[in-house]
Amino acid sequence: MNAPRERITFDAVSKEYDVNGGPLKVVDDVSFGVGDGEFVALVGPSGCGKTTMLNMVAGFVAPSSGAVRLDGRPISGPGPERGVMFQEYGVFPWLTVQGNIEFGLKLRANRTDAAERRRISERYLSLMRLTDFRDAYPKTLSGGMRQRVALARAYAVRPEFLLMDEPFGALDAQTRSAMQNLLLEVLQTEGKTVVMITHSVDEALYLASRVVVISARPARIRKIVDVPFSYPRHEELHETPDFAEMRSEIRDLVMQEYAAQEKQARMRLAS
Amino acid sequence: MSDAAISGRHLGATKRTKAAQGALMKSGIARKVVYGALPWLAIILLWYAVRLSGLVKPTLVPTPWEVMTTWWNLVTEAGFLTDMYMSTQRVVLGVALGILAAVPVGFLLGWYQPVRRFIDPLINFFRALPPIALIPLVIVYFGIGETAKVVILFYASFFAGVIVMYEGIAQISPIYLRVARTLGATDLEIFSKVVIPLAVPHVLTALRVALGVAWATLVASELIAAQQGLGAVIQDASAFFQLDTIYAGIITIGVIALIMDYLLRRASRRLLSWQERING
Numbered sequence: 441m442n443a444p445r446e447r448i449t450f451d452a453v454s455k456e457y458d459v460n461g462g463p464l465k466v467v468d469d470v471s472f473g474v475g476d477g478e479f480v481a482l483v484g485p486s487g488c489g490k491t492t493m494l495n496m497v498a499g500f501v502a503p504s505s506g507a508v509r510l511d512g513r514p515i516s517g518p519g520p521e522r523g524v525m526f527q528e529y530g531v532f533p534w535l536t537v538q539g540n541i542e543f544g545l546k547l548r549a550n551r552t553d554a555a556e557r558r559r560i561s562e563r564y565l566s567l568m569r570l571t572d573f574r575d576a577y578p579k580t581l582s583g584g585m586r587q588r589v590a591l592a593r594a595y596a597v598r599p600e601f602l603l604m605d606e607p608f609g610a611l612d613a614q615t616r617s618a619m620q621n622l623l624l625e626v627l628q629t630e631g632k633t634v635v636m637i638t639h640s641v642d643e644a645l646y647l648a649s650r651v652v653v654i655s656a657r658p659a660r661i662r663k664i665v666d667v668p669f670s671y672p673r674h675e676e677l678h679e680t681p682d683f684a685e686m687r688s689e690i691r692d693l694v695m696q697e698y699a700a701q702e703k704q705a706r707m708r709l710a711s
Numbered sequence: 712m713s714d715a716a717i718s719g720r721h722l723g724a725t726k727r728t729k730a731a732q733g734a735l736m737k738s739g740i741a742r743k744v745v746y747g748a749l750p751w752l753a754i755i756l757l758w759y760a761v762r763l764s765g766l767v768k769p770t771l772v773p774t775p776w777e778v779m780t781t782w783w784n785l786v787t788e789a790g791f792l793t794d795m796y797m798s799t800q801r802v803v804l805g806v807a808l809g810i811l812a813a814v815p816v817g818f819l820l821g822w823y824q825p826v827r828r829f830i831d832p833l834i835n836f837f838r839a840l841p842p843i844a845l846i847p848l849v850i851v852y853f854g855i856g857e858t859a860k861v862v863i864l865f866y867a868s869f870f871a872g873v874i875v876m877y878e879g880i881a882q883i884s885p886i887y888l889r890v891a892r893t894l895g896a897t898d899l900e901i902f903s904k905v906v907i908p909l910a911v912p913h914v915l916t917a918l919r920v921a922l923g924v925a926w927a928t929l930v931a932s933e934l935i936a937a938q939q940g941l942g943a944v945i946q947d948a949s950a951f952f953q954l955d956t957i958y959a960g961i962i963t964i965g966v967i968a969l970i971m972d973y974l975l976r977r978a979s980r981r982l983l984s985w986q987e988r989i990n991g
């Protein structure tokens with residue numbers, strides 16, 4: 441089998457922020473690629489620089505050195521081909537649930553006629569179990585419901601890429617696994633390239649074709665794990681010994697990085 | 712016991728609870744009215760208390776009843792309604808023009824941080840000037856007609872409105888702009904579909920603040936040779952030491968301002984039902 445065409449490239453990427461006058465190195469010399477149709481999960485300790493990396497692909501943050509490329513061209517800003525699901529959702533408070541889902545479809549970039557728009561929003565309302573809340577304003581929704589609105593809004597415009605920052609973090613276990621399976625289903629039919637940040641190693645393994653373990657800050661690549669399980673995947677995968685073994689292996693790595701990050705924090709406090 | 716009896720009893724129970732609910736709702740409204748009226752009642756009682764305590768000379772404090780009758784006489788005999796109308800017209804005109812100018816200016820200041828750093832001191836300088844101190848200049852440049860009075864009110868409304876607008880716009884969370892961008896929105900679409908809906912609440916707040924400030928500035932603006940208007944009434948009355956008329960005029964200003972604010976608040980609540988508030 442040929443390696444798929446590379447769509448997203450991190451080429452020796454570093455990023456520094458100015459914090460209280462001094463530089464804070466957040467990403468340090470990261471290189472890796474995401475192939476067409478691949479699903480890459482980023483796991484790593486809180487505050488290590490995952491969102492920063494995703495924001496570089498989304499086009500909101502420019503690297504301090506190195507380059508992030510999309511199909512070989514350096515990324516200079518956001519675009520509708522890259523759908524982003526933000527960690528803080530960003531559900532539009534002045535629009536109803538349905539209004540939020542249809543927002544993207546009404547823009548010139550993805551102009552859809554009214555009937556088609558209705559059809560798409562109805563579909564996602566029902567997939568996300570939001571049909572009863574179509575006319576509700578976000579202020580009346582729970583955190584998990586808002587997250588589903590943001591997901592539906594991102595899916596509705598059918599972007600080629602999905603960049604997701606802890607998209608299922610606020611969901612209960614049942615809804616979470618339903619959303620995971622829904623995502624797998626969407627990917628099966630629409631074939632997207634996905635980069636997802638998650639804190640759940642289990643989720644990373646269940647969904648992704650590769651798991652990138654990120655080190656304590658500044659973010660470096662600790663290890664890239666190829667996930668051998670073939671698609672379509674089903675719930676039973678969780679119960680297999682292979683899955684359990686990989687899960688504990690990756691968990692150990694992540695725990696080490698958490699510990700390193702804790703140690704950093706303690707040392708900063710001490711000094 | 713038969714089924715019918717049971718269901719009958721059941722029905723009776725629901726009927727009772729419905730009636731109880733109705734009564735509860737009515738008592739809720741009643742409570743609202745009582746709570747609304749209570750502070751006013753308290754202040755009227757306090758007013759009587761001051762008057763009757765003998766601490767102040769009776770000639771210096773008319774009773775609420777005297778003020779009421781004076782007010783009624785003014786309304787029925789002395790063309791007081793025209794005064795109310797003239798003042799309201801000036802305020803509405805001043806505020807309308809002030810906000811019309813404040814919205815775009817406040818928007819630019821809020822949106823472009825560098826512009827703001829540059830202009831901020833100027834705004835604060837002009838905002839601090841009391842409108843009453845500007846009257847001589849306004850008379851020189853605008854004469855003593857209607858324009859001069861509206862200019863004073865415009866000045867006061869504009870600076871109050873600009874501050875509210877630019878603070879509000881500067882606080883718009885960038886996450887919404889980012890989301891819109893990733894969905895493919897152009898600059899124009901971001902402006903019309905994201906920024907405008909987010910700016911509306913601030914425009915309404917600016918309007919409310921400007922209305923309050925304009926009513927507070929009204930008497931000053933009517934120092935400029937006004938024949939008619941509530942400010943003119945108050946000044947005339949002070950020349951003749953008619954305390955009850957002064958009180959009647961002041962209270963009228965307060966009441967009209969209160970009514971306008973109430974209407975605006977209701978309109979904005981309806982317009983902004985999506986907004987999260989501390990109490991619904």
Ligand SMILES: Nc1ncnc2c1ncn2[C@@H]1O[C@H](COP(=O)(O)OP(=O)(O)OP(=O)(O)O)[C@@H](O)[C@H]1O
Nearest residue numbers: 457458459466485486487488489490491492493527
């Ligand atoms: N705009 C910014 N300016 C300054 N520092 C920033 C900025 N954005 C992020 N940082 C810092 O960079 C580091 C990494 O942040 P980032 O949001 O990428 O972490 P993360 O891995 O996504 O964490 P989490 O898992 O908690 O979401 C943090 O220490 C954060 O304080």
Ligand SMILES: [Mg+2]
Nearest residue numbers: 490491527605
């Ligand atoms: Mg993050």
